[in-house]
Amino acid sequence: xxxxxxxxxxxxxxxxxxxxxxxxxxxxxxxxxxxxxxxxxxxxxxxxxxxxxxxxxxxxxxxxxxxxxxxxxxxxxxxxxxxxxxxxxxxxxxxxxxxxxxxxxxxxxx
Amino acid sequence: xxxxxxxxxxxxxxxxxxxxxxxxxxxxxxxxxxxxxxxxxxxxxxxxxxxxxxxxxxxxxxxxxxxxxxxxxxxxxxxxxxxxxxxxxxxxxxxxxxxxxxxxxxxxxxxx
Numbered sequence: 020x021x022x023x024x025x026x027x028x029x030x031x032x033x034x035x036x037x038x039x040x041x042x043x044x045x046x047x048x049x050x051x052x053x054x055x056x057x058x059x060x061x062x063x064x065x066x067x068x069x070x071x072x073x074x075x076x077x078x079x080x081x082x083x084x085x086x087x088x089x090x091x092x093x094x095x096x097x098x099x100x101x102x103x104x105x106x107x108x109x110x111x112x113x114x115x116x117x118x119x120x121x122x123x124x125x126x127x128x129x
Numbered sequence: 130x131x132x133x134x135x136x137x138x139x140x141x142x143x144x145x146x147x148x149x150x151x152x153x154x155x156x157x158x159x160x161x162x163x164x165x166x167x168x169x170x171x172x173x174x175x176x177x178x179x180x181x182x183x184x185x186x187x188x189x190x191x192x193x194x195x196x197x198x199x200x201x202x203x204x205x206x207x208x209x210x211x212x213x214x215x216x217x218x219x220x221x222x223x224x225x226x227x228x229x230x231x232x233x234x235x236x237x238x239x240x241x
Contacts, residue, residue, distance in 0.1 A: 023171075028169065053229045055229075060234075060235075061234055061235070062133075062219055062221075062232030062233050062235050063172075063219075063230075063232050065224075065229050065230070068229055106171070106172070108172075108229075115179070115223055116162060116174055116177055116187070117230060118174075119164075119172040119173075120171055121169055121170060121171040122169075122171060
């Protein structure tokens with residue numbers, strides 16, 4: 020059974036204070052690790068897909084990295100508009116569905 | 130380009146009532162999914178479909194039913210609403226370009 024654990028559950032940062040979110044996973048045959056951003060009252064919005072250990076993807080202040088056991092979402096010099104819940108998910112060999120972690124709620128104070 | 134559309138956005142049900150949550154996608158995706166999201170619990174898969182006429186159970190199917198008569202539509206049916214079904218429900222379809230999901234905006238359901 021695929022499992023995803025995200026930490027911390029909540030993170031408060033000052034504007035400009037860089038940090039990282041963690042996603043640990045166990046999966047039978049990784050076919051993709053996904054990061055989503057979710058704003059209150061909205062559906063998750065796709066950020067990145069990573070496929071193999073060592074891969075990195077960047078978008079504005081966000082950078083996602085992947086190892087064989089975990090992924091990190093690095094946030095550099097965050098702004099208040101980066102406040103959201105960030106979800107991690109994996110797809111394994113079992114089929115075309117994603118298994119999600121519980122999310123990290125990020126709050127960036129001005 | 131509407132993507133995945135869910136209706137209604139909000140609904141309050143009384144215990145024992147029934148309702149259907151609607152989901153429509155205009156991207157011609159074969160794979161569609163229903164998830165529920167409870168606070169701090171992440172997204173749990175209820176049912177999924179790999180194409181018209183084909184559906185299968187996910188992790189938490191009890192109390193729900195689905196049908197898939199067309200590629201576009203994937204409604205979720207609650208037959209006898211219970212307080213445990215109070216949640217936010219998301220429909221999603223599988224995107225071929227990033228191999229992840231495109232989500233609808235969700236339905237917030239409260240059962241009282």
